[in-house]
Amino acid sequence: MKQxxxxxxxxxxxxxxxxxxxxxxxxxxxxxxxxVADAGLTLADIDAVVVGKAPDLFEGVMMPELYLADALGAxxxxxxxxxxxxxxGGATGNVAASLVQAGVHRRVLALAWEKQxxxxxxxxxxxxxxxxxxxxxxxGGYFAPHIRAYIRRSGAPSHIGALVAVKxxxxxxxxxxxxxxxxDITLEKVQASPMLWDPVRYDETCPSSDGACAVVIxxxxxxxxAPGPVAWIRATSxxxxxxxxxxxxxxxxxxxxxxxxxxxxxxxxxxxINEIDVAEIYVPFSWYEPMWLExxxxxxxxxxxRLTEAGETAIGGRIPVNPSGGVLSSNxxxxxxxxxxxxxxxxxxxKGGEHQVPGARVALGHAYGGGSQFFxxxxxxxxxx
Amino acid sequence: MTQPATAPxxxxxxxxxxxxxxxxxVLSQFMAALAQRRILGARGADxxxxxxxxxxxPVTAEPPGDLLPVGPEGTVVSWSxxxxxxxxxxxxxxxxxxLIRLDGADTALLHAVDAGSAAAMRTxxxxxxxxxxxxxxxxxDIACFEPSGGPAVPDDPGTAEAADGMTVTxxxxxxxxxxxxxxxxxxRGLAERRLLGQRCGxxxxxxxxxxxxxxxxxxxxxxxxxxxxxxxxTTFCIVNVGYPGQRVTPPYVAAAIxxxxxxxxxxxxxxxxxxxxxxxGMRVRAVWGDEGVSHFEPNGEADAPYExxxxxx
Numbered sequence: 001m002k003q004x005x006x007x008x009x010x011x012x013x014x015x016x017x018x019x020x021x022x023x024x025x026x027x028x029x030x031x032x033x034x035x036v037a038d039a040g041l042t043l044a045d046i047d048a049v050v051v052g053k054a055p056d057l058f059e060g061v062m063m064p065e066l067y068l069a070d071a072l073g074a075x076x077x078x079x080x081x082x083x084x085x086x087x088x089g090g091a092t093g094n095v096a097a098s099l100v101q102a103g104v105h106r107r108v109l110a111l112a113w114e115k116q117x118x119x120x121x122x123x124x125x126x127x128x129x130x131x132x133x134x135x136x137x138x139x140g141g142y143f144a145p146h147i148r149a150y151i152r153r154s155g156a157p158s159h160i161g162a163l164v165a166v167k168x169x170x171x172x173x174x175x176x177x178x179x180x181x182x183x184d185i186t187l188e189k190v191q192a193s194p195m196l197w198d199p200v201r202y203d204e205t206c207p208s209s210d211g212a213c214a215v216v217i218x219x220x221x222x223x224x225x226a227p228g229p230v231a232w233i234r235a236t237s238x239x240x241x242x243x244x245x246x247x248x249x250x251x252x253x254x255x256x257x258x259x260x261x262x263x264x265x266x267x268x269x270x271x272x273i274n275e276i277d278v279a280e281i282y283v284p285f286s287w288y289e290p291m292w293l294e295x296x297x298x299x300x301x302x303x304x305x306r307l308t309e310a311g312e313t314a315i316g317g318r319i320p321v322n323p324s325g326g327v328l329s330s331n332x333x334x335x336x337x338x339x340x341x342x343x344x345x346x347x348x349x350x351k352g353g354e355h356q357v358p359g360a361r362v363a364l365g366h367a368y369g370g371g372s373q374f375f376x377x378x379x380x381x382x383x384x385x
Numbered sequence: 386m387t388q389p390a391t392a393p394x395x396x397x398x399x400x401x402x403x404x405x406x407x408x409x410x411v412l413s414q415f416m417a418a419l420a421q422r423r424i425l426g427a428r429g430a431d432x433x434x435x436x437x438x439x440x441x442x443p444v445t446a447e448p449p450g451d452l453l454p455v456g457p458e459g460t461v462v463s464w465s466x467x468x469x470x471x472x473x474x475x476x477x478x479x480x481x482x483x484l485i486r487l488d489g490a491d492t493a494l495l496h497a498v499d500a501g502s503a504a505a506m507r508t509x510x511x512x513x514x515x516x517x518x519x520x521x522x523x524x525x526d527i528a529c530f531e532p533s534g535g536p537a538v539p540d541d542p543g544t545a546e547a548a549d550g551m552t553v554t555x556x557x558x559x560x561x562x563x564x565x566x567x568x569x570x571x572x573r574g575l576a577e578r579r580l581l582g583q584r585c586g587x588x589x590x591x592x593x594x595x596x597x598x599x600x601x602x603x604x605x606x607x608x609x610x611x612x613x614x615x616x617x618x619t620t621f622c623i624v625n626v627g628y629p630g631q632r633v634t635p636p637y638v639a640a641a642i643x644x645x646x647x648x649x650x651x652x653x654x655x656x657x658x659x660x661x662x663x664x665x666g667m668r669v670r671a672v673w674g675d676e677g678v679s680h681f682e683p684n685g686e687a688d689a690p691y692e693x694x695x696x697x698x
Contacts, residue, residue, distance in 0.1 A: 020551065023409030025440050043446050060404040060556050070439055073446035118404050122628040130396035130562045131572055133678075134632040135639040135652045137624040144622030145641055149698035152620075152665055152691070198623035198660075242600040246590035246648040250698060 004384050005100040006223040007231040007345040008216045009039025015179035015211035015330035018117040025071035028113050031212035032072055039216040040227035043073030047105040052082040052092030052112040053334035057124035059115055089337025090367030090376030094236040096217045106219050113212035114332035144197035146250040147287040153251055156305035161204045162190040164286035165328060167314050172325025174354035179209045179330040204286040211332030213339045231345035231380040235266035243371035250372060256295040259375040267379040273298045277360040278320045278347045280340035282367045284327045315357055323355040337367030341378055348382045394564040394572055404554040411440045413550040414452050419526040420545040422516050425452040426490050436490035456487035458533055461510040466503040475529050481506045485530060497529040518543040523552055567597025575677030582647060584608040590648040614671040616644040617689040619697050623660045638663045642681055643697050650697050657682030
């Protein structure tokens, strides 16, 4: 039988464009120290460590699990690495949760990070093997055509993407850890920003960040010993599909629909928009908010943008999305998925600070990666299931 | 499995990037000291001295206190001979990779030893550092180690740049890319100015370029299909962004093109009109160049109805 598991503590760095004052190990340790302190623990209390980061060319570090053993206090303990492209942070949280749910370990540290300042992700994503057409242009070049397809399919007005950017950046200004602090951003500024990958503008795109995130996940006895509120993990789910296959729906991927169907079933949720109080969703380009609202079943296909346009995804709306500012405000790629999971936990712990959604009791954490082919999600709540 | 009738196509793939590393407080001290021709170690909670220093104690996971000088001479703990040095290695002549325990340290440091010949190398050999003349705060400030008993080297203070807590890690990867049989079939078709695909025997979908296997069903694909050089732009973006190593100069239209008769779109360039004129549903045809299809251009036909390509997005 599955054991109850809960998030006991959350830690993250202040995300920035450059953290040249620390090594990668130092950056990770900062988040780990904050997470164990938040849980009222020390690294010595941790039974196992699970780490995740973006693909190796992103920062040129192979086998980070060897390099980080000392920094994470993992010497003599199990140390695992998870690897699912951009969704890796979410998958790292889910793997750590499974080690507790399975009764293997009592307290597990999950950690993910990225130092984008040491590398160039767009270069790493645009390697052209021989005999292939060199039209690739990073993640933006990959996702922009799918965004255009969404706009055509849904009939969404053209300003929806800019609305999401304004909302997420203003939310980010409420979050002291967010990279971009743009509390005064306006729709006009977003719409006047340069067109990078038409139809995606500069202000509708995530930044490049250095940052790390860590969570401590423990079993029910560990949760009982925690000094503060915990976030109970009601359900976890992961799915994948090929990057490209005939019939793949790039706008509304089947793997995402299957993943969330399993998640809601496990969590006993039948009416997501009314049962989920807040969602932290992986939105690296602003238009992905309405796209994922549909993929996740918060809105019918073609209707997600209406929630955004009506302000229902802002704090105080029917389904607040990314009160932390989301990936649009901070994007340490490897950590971005775990940040979604961690921020969803903070909400149900009531520790969201200025970006707390009042009364949040059940929250969704979501991440996706690759060519919309890896999905990882969890539901956390203020009470156990 | 039978041998393919034609040898597979192969071509080099060279990837390189200079990663910039911030060293953090401990390794910054270690590197800055190297520029001053000093080697530092760290004492752990168990009393052992680690050189190079640890960032976090492997026993307690705590950062070290003050670093302490070790060496500069040391003893070879173990070694391996490098008979044919590779580009970028510390020495251009045959040398030893050695684990060297510096005097005063309990752990070993990996570096090169210029011993002249493998016969001169042995575990227990006493070695000393040979410093680089121009030092920048890098492990390369030690050019290599050399046997301590050799002729004394002139004491050249050289130059030392102020270390800034950063170092560059160049990564150079050299692959030989071999085309799969499916890819080779497609490429040989291009050489004859034909667009060839394959149909999956399970789902019946036509893939171009062919994969050799169906990504949805996981079965080999054998049935060959020749496709029209005309197709439809299902969706696209206009790339205005540059990046290192980019081979097409922005702005350009990166389009998903569904060839007539195919069941999956592929990415290609659309030229022959202003980027602002490209639209979903635009009908295009392949334009042949020296290496297959150089790009697609409008073929003058009326736009395809949305319903005809909607399910391929």
